[in-house]
Each structure stands twice: as C-alpha cells, then as structure tokens.
Amino acid sequence: MNTLAIETKDLKKTYDGKIYAVDGIDLQVEKNTVLALLGPNGAGKTTTISMLVTLITPSSGQAKILGYDLTKDSKNIRKKIGVTFQEMAIDDQLTGQQVLEIHGKLYGMKGSELKSAVDEIFDLIELQEVRNKKVKSYSGGMKRRLELGRALLTKPEILFLDEPTLGVDVQTRAKIWDYIIKLKKEYGMTIILTTHYMDEAQSLADKVEIIDHGKIITQGTVEELIESLGSDIIKLEISGDSASLVKKLKALDFVDQVTSHDGWIQVGVDNSDTRVVPLIQSVIQQGYSISNLNIKKPSLGEVFFKYTGRELRE
Ligand SMILES: Nc1ncnc2c1ncn2[C@@H]1O[C@H](COP(=O)(O)OP(=O)(O)OP(=O)(O)O)[C@@H](O)[C@H]1O
Ligand SMILES: [Mg+2]
Numbered sequence: 001m002n003t004l005a006i007e008t009k010d011l012k013k014t015y016d017g018k019i020y021a022v023d024g025i026d027l028q029v030e031k032n033t034v035l036a037l038l039g040p041n042g043a044g045k046t047t048t049i050s051m052l053v054t055l056i057t058p059s060s061g062q063a064k065i066l067g068y069d070l071t072k073d074s075k076n077i078r079k080k081i082g083v084t085f086q087e088m089a090i091d092d093q094l095t096g097q098q099v100l101e102i103h104g105k106l107y108g109m110k111g112s113e114l115k116s117a118v119d120e121i122f123d124l125i126e127l128q129e130v131r132n133k134k135v136k137s138y139s140g141g142m143k144r145r146l147e148l149g150r151a152l153l154t155k156p157e158i159l160f161l162d163e164p165t166l167g168v169d170v171q172t173r174a175k176i177w178d179y180i181i182k183l184k185k186e187y188g189m190t191i192i193l194t195t196h197y198m199d200e201a202q203s204l205a206d207k208v209e210i211i212d213h214g215k216i217i218t219q220g221t222v223e224e225l226i227e228s229l230g231s232d233i234i235k236l237e238i239s240g241d242s243a244s245l246v247k248k249l250k251a252l253d254f255v256d257q258v259t260s261h262d263g264w265i266q267v268g269v270d271n272s273d274t275r276v277v278p279l280i281q282s283v284i285q286q287g288y289s290i291s292n293l294n295i296k297k298p299s300l301g302e303v304f305f306k307y308t309g310r311e312l313r314e
Helices: 047-053 075-081 096-106 111-124 140-152 170-187 197-205 224-228 245-248 272-285 300-307
Strands: 004-014 020-030 033-038 062-067 082-083 158-161 189-193 207-214 215-220 232-238 255-261 266-270 291-296
Touching: 004 047, 004 189, 020 047, 020 189, 020 207, 033 047, 033 197, 033 224, 047 062, 047 158, 047 189, 075 082, 096 111, 096 140, 096 215, 111 140, 111 224, 140 158, 140 170, 140 224, 140 291, 170 197, 189 197, 197 300, 207 224, 207 300, 215 224, 224 300, 232 272, 245 255, 245 266, 245 272, 255 300, 266 300, 272 291
Parallel strands: 033 189, 033 207, 082 158, 158 189
Antiparallel strands: 004 020, 004 062, 207 215, 232 266, 232 291, 255 266
C-alpha cells in the first residue's frame, strides 16, 4: 500500500518564463503526518500549495496526490482535499450556517447527512452560538475558524492550510493548533500547512521543509534540523572581515559549526554556559571587537539563518 499522501518531483512554476516562484520542489509526505512549509515572504509557499490543490497549473514537474496525477485527475483530487487560503475567502453577508450548508451542497451533501456534518463542525470549531449570525459580525479569529470548519466539512483526507494563524490573536492560535493536532490524531488526516512562524512549525510539524526563493533549502524533523546545529548557539556581531576568524573558531575543540553573514557570526557549541567566556576570549585574541552578543538554545530560526544568512521573520 502506498503510504504517501503527496509526492512531487521537480515541481516548478514561473509566471514570466524567467523567474521561478517555485523552482523545483521535491516532496514526499507520509499519510497521517503534519508537514510544514516554512519560509519568509515570497518564498513560494502559497504557489506550492496552489499547485497541489489544483488551483494553478505547474509549469513543469510531476505531482501525485493520493495516487492521482495532479494534472490529469484534478477532479478526483478535489473531492479528497480541503483547503483554507491565506486571504479570507468567505462571503461575509452569509451566516456561518449558510457558509457551511452551501459548501456541503456543492460537494453533493444533503438532508440529515449535511445537517449532522454541519453540527459536528460547529462543535469542533466552537462557534455554535454564532452560527446563525452574519459572518461580517465575526472577529478575525472566528472567521479563520469558520474557514477551517468549511474545509473540514467534507471530511477530506488531506487538509491544506495556507498560513492558518496569520493575524489571529494568541488564544485563537492556540485553539487552531489544538484542532490541527486533533485532526491528525482522531481523524487520521494528513495536513500540509504553510507558515512563517517557526514556533508554529516547531509545535505542529512532524516534518518541516524550509523553503526560500522557490527551493527547499533543508528538510527534516524539527529535532533533526536543530541537532544539525550543535546544542547551543552563540551569535556575535563583529567588525571587520570575518573569514579568518571563522577559520580559527572552527578549529576550537568545543565548537561544532560556524557560519557568518553580514557581520554576524553564528557559533554552535556543546554548552553555552561554559563556552561563552573562552569563545569571547579567543575572538578578542584574534584582534576583533564584539559589538553585540546573544546566546540561544537553537530553534528553526537558527537553522534558517545558517542556510540563508537571514532571519526567518523579517
Ligand atoms: N500571479 C503571480 N504573478 C507573478 N508573480 C507571482 C504571482 N503569484 C506569486 N508570484 C511571485 O512568486 C513568488 C512566490 O510567491 P508566494 O505567494 O508563493 O510566496 P509565499 O511564500 O506564499 O509568501 P508569503 O509568506 O508572503 O505569503 C513571489 O516573488 C511572488 O511575487
Ligand atoms: Mg503565501
């Protein structure tokens, strides 16, 4: 049995034949897992999702969704997936109840089947009390939850969420995270989400693909990605050319890895508590001055910095 929900090979999208919004993406998504596409603005996350949900046509490459070919079997794919978009896509003159009913009918649901599915969704997204009010009276977080509910109404096998918590308050964020965990556990769903919040990827994802400029720059479980950095991170801002300093630091026995970008040097060490002083000493010994220093337990942000030289959230 195929255990992959999604498989893509060298998937690309260009709008002008020159610049690639998505520039050769290979994905393998196991069923019943949560995959996060993590990357800064313009990385190509929405474009990737839009291709996978059959909204836009790839310029080249292949993709299979639940065994169906993306370009040939888009009808079958659409029946088995649910999507929420980055931009709000709900007619706010309708009531929440109407939004779900119309959506269900579009998918051929009716009668008691539709009624009980709608009931179940309002329970899940905790909007029973406002289901007969117009969507325009909902808060941003309530609208997000309604969109999520709409995507879930048809019990999709794969759920695509493009920036599910963008612009929502902390409590709604926590709720949406809870739903996502529940959907995976209780409904066996496969979930693909995009985010530029690393804590979101860190809390939810079984696997993370960090993407930038249309390409996957690294991937793995959160633990794998973080372990690849060594245990703690010390970041130093220094003046002057860092190349020779990087070499010297790499030679120190307690240093795991060193990367430098734009005057910042990122050093992975086994234990920052005991290593920060000797590290500073050896930087100063090399004739450099330190204008800024911070110590971090590594997170996906440091992984991103290592590969791109930029912060994830700019
Ligand atoms: N319809 C379009 N025509 C031309 N260029 C486009 C189009 N849609 C997207 N792009 C470009 O493709 C690149 C990737 O955009 P995309 O929306 O996929 O990024 P993203 O990772 O979702 O970013 P964000 O975090 O801001 O949502 C960007 O440079 C964008 O300007
Ligand atoms: Mg986007």
